[in-house]
Amino acid sequence: MGRVTGKVAIVTGAASGMGKADVQLLATEGAKVVVADMNEPDGKAVAQAIGENAVFMHLNVTDEENWKSVIAATVKTFGQLDILVNNAGIIALGNILDTTLESWRLVNSVNSDGVFLGCKHAIPEMAKSGGGSIINMSSVAAIHGQSFVSAYTASKGAVRALTKNVAMYCKEQKNGIRCNSVHPDGVKTPMVVKVAMGKETATQEDLDEIGKFGNMCEPEDIANLVLFLASEESRFINGAEMLIDNASTITPPVGL
Numbered sequence: 001m002g003r004v005t006g007k008v009a010i011v012t013g014a015a016s017g018m019g020k021a022d023v024q025l026l027a028t029e030g031a032k033v034v035v036a037d038m039n040e041p042d043g044k045a046v047a048q049a050i051g052e053n054a055v056f057m058h059l060n061v062t063d064e065e066n067w068k069s070v071i072a073a074t075v076k077t078f079g080q081l082d083i084l085v086n087n088a089g090i091i092a093l094g095n096i097l098d099t100t101l102e103s104w105r106l107v108n109s110v111n112s113d114g115v116f117l118g119c120k121h122a123i124p125e126m127a128k129s130g131g132g133s134i135i136n137m138s139s140v141a142a143i144h145g146q147s148f149v150s151a152y153t154a155s156k157g158a159v160r161a162l163t164k165n166v167a168m169y170c171k172e173q174k175n176g177i178r179c180n181s182v183h184p185d186g187v188k189t190p191m192v193v194k195v196a197m198g199k200e201t202a203t204q205e206d207l208d209e210i211g212k213f214g215n216m217c218e219p220e221d222i223a224n225l226v227l228f229l230a231s232e233e234s235r236f237i238n239g240a241e242m243l244i245d246n247a248s249t250i251t252p253p254v255g256l
């Protein structure tokens with residue numbers, strides 16, 4: 001028996017980086033997984049490599065109709081929905097003065113609207129199977145702020161707060177659904193290659209290079225936490241913000 005055997009999961013942004021590691025580990029531990037992403041070639045390759053327990057579905061997380069169709073197709077394909085990992089995200093460089101309204105809206109539409117839509121449309125379906133687990137990917141940016149990514153920081157703050165709102169709502173409804181947020185610091189993925197090196201696609205050498213920055217973990221380190229939150233092992237963890245940052249958010253006490 002795997003740790004999530006018999007469960008069905010949708011992971012957004014699963015064509016790359018952390019989402020890809022999430023679907024691989026969830027499938028290894030017995031789940032049936034939907035690789036949901038806008039990037040069809042890479043998403044299909046991820047699903048194909050996993051095999052019969054994975055299927056790729058095109059999803060733009062900002063599109064409400066697309067969410068409805070993906071959730072309906074998930075239930076049609078695998079029979080139910082138990083786990084939603086709202087992982088898809090984008091980042092744009094810019095402090096509070098540099099950030100344009102256009103950039104603010106774009107980042108918040110994917111990172112914040114996308115998580116809102118995912119929670120809103122997954123909850124009724126998860127409730128039908130007696131409960132489930134929603135895992136929202138936030139960031140350490142939501143904890144201590146990051147001056148160089150203003151829109152991103154705000155969007156991840158929205159994810160952190162919405163997670164607690166969803167957890168409270170589901171507890172009141174007694175629908176068996178838990179909702180938690182995950183707050184990584186640096187993870188070796190194409191997103192960081194783009195920010196740090198300005199490259200749209202990342203080679204293994206690029207990923208190795210950003211690994212030298214310090215305090216950078218592997219996508220699999222995040223997937224291990226996602227698996228725990230997805231499984232029944234975390235059944236009493238609800239509305240929590242799970243830091244996975246090697247203590248980077250701890251401010252030294254004043255005077256030390």
Ligand SMILES: NC(=O)c1ccc[n+]([C@@H]2O[C@H](COP(=O)([O-])OP(=O)(O)OC[C@H]3O[C@@H](n4cnc5c(N)ncnc54)[C@H](O)[C@@H]3O)[C@@H](O)[C@H]2O)c1
Pocket residue numbers: 012013014015016017018019036037038039059060061062087088089090110137138139140183184185186187188189190191192
């Ligand atoms: N890498 C880090 O250091 C880090 C740190 C903290 C939080 N995060 C968060 O983790 C999540 C995953 O990031 P990653 O580093 O793996 O990035 P990534 O760029 O490797 O992967 C992001 C994926 O999201 C998909 N995506 C983008 N917009 C989408 C949309 N509108 N609809 C559906 N899919 C879309 C992309 O196609 C891509 O496959 C993001 O929410 C990110 O903000 C990353």
